[in-house]
Amino acid sequence: MKSFTPQQFRQQFPALNETGCYLDSAATALKPQAVIAATEEFYRLSAGTVHRSQFAAARRLTERYENARGQVADLLNAADANSIIWTKGTTEAINLVAQSYLRPRLQPGDEILVSESEHHANLVPWLMVAEQTGAKVVKWPIGADRLPDMAQLPELLSPRTRLLAIGQMSNVTGGCPDLATIIPLAHAAGAKVMVDGAQGVVHCPPDVQALDIDFYAFSGHKLYGPMGIGALYGKPDLLAEMSPWQGGGKMLTTVSFDGFTPQAVPWCFEPGTPNVAGVVGLSAALEWLDGIDVAAAERWSCDLADLAEARLASLPGFRSFRNSGSSLLAFDIAGVHHSDVVTLLAESGIALRSGQHCAQPLLAALGVSGTLRASFAPYNTLSDVDALTAAMTTALTLLAD
Ligand code: PMP
Numbered sequence: 001m002k003s004f005t006p007q008q009f010r011q012q013f014p015a016l017n018e019t020g021c022y023l024d025s026a027a028t029a030l031k032p033q034a035v036i037a038a039t040e041e042f043y044r045l046s047a048g049t050v051h052r053s054q055f056a057a058a059r060r061l062t063e064r065y066e067n068a069r070g071q072v073a074d075l076l077n078a079a080d081a082n083s084i085i086w087t088k089g090t091t092e093a094i095n096l097v098a099q100s101y102l103r104p105r106l107q108p109g110d111e112i113l114v115s116e117s118e119h120h121a122n123l124v125p126w127l128m129v130a131e132q133t134g135a136k137v138v139k140w141p142i143g144a145d146r147l148p149d150m151a152q153l154p155e156l157l158s159p160r161t162r163l164l165a166i167g168q169m170s171n172v173t174g175g176c177p178d179l180a181t182i183i184p185l186a187h188a189a190g191a192k193v194m195v196d197g198a199q200g201v202v203h204c205p206p207d208v209q210a211l212d213i214d215f216y217a218f219s220g221h222k223l224y225g226p227m228g229i230g231a232l233y234g235k236p237d238l239l240a241e242m243s244p245w246q247g248g249g250k251m252l253t254t255v256s257f258d259g260f261t262p263q264a265v266p267w268c269f270e271p272g273t274p275n276v277a278g279v280v281g282l283s284a285a286l287e288w289l290d291g292i293d294v295a296a297a298e299r300w301s302c303d304l305a306d307l308a309e310a311r312l313a314s315l316p317g318f319r320s321f322r323n324s325g326s327s328l329l330a331f332d333i334a335g336v337h338h339s340d341v342v343t344l345l346a347e348s349g350i351a352l353r354s355g356q357h358c359a360q361p362l363l364a365a366l367g368v369s370g371t372l373r374a375s376f377a378p379y380n381t382l383s384d385v386d387a388l389t390a391a392m393t394t395a396l397t398l399l400a401d
Helices: 006-010 033-045 056-076 090-105 124-133 150-156 179-188 236-241 276-289 294-312 338-347 360-366 382-400
Strands: 084-087 111-115 136-140 161-167 192-196 215-219 230-234 252-256 259-262 318-320 328-333 353-355 371-375
Touching: 033 276, 056 084, 056 230, 056 276, 084 090, 090 124, 090 161, 090 192, 090 215, 090 230, 111 124, 124 136, 136 150, 136 161, 150 179, 161 179, 179 192, 230 236, 294 318, 294 328, 294 382, 328 338, 338 353, 338 371, 338 382
Parallel strands: 111 136, 111 161, 161 192, 192 215
Antiparallel strands: 084 230, 215 230, 252 259, 318 328, 328 371, 353 371
């Protein structure tokens, strides 16, 4: 039976005893006891590594490692577990697509369409591959609603567009572009679609088949899992066409000084000793999440963001950059520098982030040098909202003096 109550949920997170008011889950989620226990057990009891040794402990580990691929496939409704590639996280997954899929297919003058609201992780790899090939990155501007402007999409998609890079959910505004409309338009123009799921996956794991997503990337650490592990989903036919990006042990079947023969997908994309502990921890996070009523948890975090926004709105100069229905609340206060506010909030025990959130083009489009960002998760409570509002009032009083 799936269930959710904030109090029960909260009890799973020992770090809350140390951090107090944690409003930075969009940067990284805290880890539940289930993940901590699985990781600790891995280091305490397991032996060997995966896909290399015949002894029983190593074989068991290989089985766990491969089964976890199936859990991720289930999360995303991918038909084939082998369409999931383990990576360090979203950043590495997007770089893999840029170098392994796109780079060999780009001609000078080809275009990569990237929404203006992207995190740098879904912009810089495309700028790099454009520089390497003579292709160009085309900006898809945001509209007044802070989402990529749908009215401009048809004219921006040209016969030269090879790929559209789009985030499932902005890490600043929390806005979610309408992927169900966008993806068919991109496909009709002959472009593939890379979806950055770093923020979206914890709020609403996509159905990659129903949405016809070509590539989808996410990071385990934003999904209550460990840092240093994430995954790339790719359509099996696209992955089959790709050559490995990085070389090393276990990604090949034969090698000599004349060359090498790559392993099958996905192993050809996983050279070297992988982050098995990360996979075990992420697997534990997914198993634990299976027992949670994720929709109720999501409603709770968004309700807290609603309440915080309504309360802070009474502060003079308050301006919100939040897209409605999101658990993220990016805001600023006219005439006050965000980094001064965040320093005072930190002194009051409030953990939140200020700055450009690795989204400089979006901040430029919003016309601000930086914002504060409170990101709510299901382990937050009404008292966190109270603490934030009280600390904000105190900080602004101090700064006004
Ligand atoms: N995209 C978005 C929207 C993000 O919020 C983040 C993390 N802040 C990333 C990509 C990069 O994720 P990671 O650092 O885990 O690779």
